[in-house]
Amino acid sequence: MTESLDSTRAAAWRAYIEASQRLFTQMEDDLRADSDLSFADYHVLVLLSEAPGQRLRMGELAGRLVFSPSRLTYQISSMQRRGLVSKEPCPDDRRGSEAVLTAAGLLTLTEAAPHHLASVRTHLMDDLDDDEVACLTRIFDRLGRRLRAVGTTSNTHASR
């Protein structure tokens, strides 16, 4: 593999990376203004709300969020202080702990979700035709599967 990109692919990469970073900043601004949540807060609330019993082991949650253990601890502590989650020992492993969604966390998510979805539609999804939606799904489904496989088979960079 040469260490360069042809100009068409370089332009595609640049369009994607620049617009995506701008989008994530804009959507986080929207979330904070509408619901006083960060992107990470929102993502944690969604993941816990969808998990069985509305709880996940800290290690599982870190993997899903692609957070280091210390970053997750910080994130969950901040959400605990705001009453959105609690932390409990795992029933089957007393050294481990689980993040548990509180009722206040669920209500916060329920109030935030319509604003967040409106923001998703306004900024991106309403602008795409059906072919573009299909293309987006295809590209990023494959990417996600590939990166999850990398994450589980090796973690050389993260552990350096």
Add this chain to the structure above:
Amino acid sequence: MTESLDSTRAAAWRAYIEASQRLFTQMEDDLRADSDLSFADYHVLVLLSEAPGQRLRMGELAGRLVFSPSRLTYQISSMQRRGLVSKEPCPDDRRGSEAVLTAAGLLTLTEAAPHHLASVRTHLMDDLDDDEVACLTRIFDRLGRRLRAVGTTSNTHASR
């Protein structure tokens, strides 16, 4: 507009947002391991290297990076300490200042770029066929233009 997404679009959004966040984390891990740079460091180096005279006003740089003034100040101070950029008064406005790429900054970028491009290829671009590249460019060029227009006409959320 209803505040929901049909299931096809919801799946597309989720694939995009989850894989992109995973990708950015992976690429930042790669950058730190290969070149001891964050994503933001790398982006600043690229923007300055492409600017006339390899220098940009702080306000212009903040706009391009979608950083708040305080975040940019922090970012540039960190890069100054590492000798990658310097900060100078604007020639035509003594109250303003410019970030200026140092020779050490340019050399750092030159060394980092091949590794970073290899990472871009490995994780995303080599996997896409020509139609997918065209689709990616089309979607994210439009998105970038739209978000830049939002950023210049109103900044209601950021200023709340």
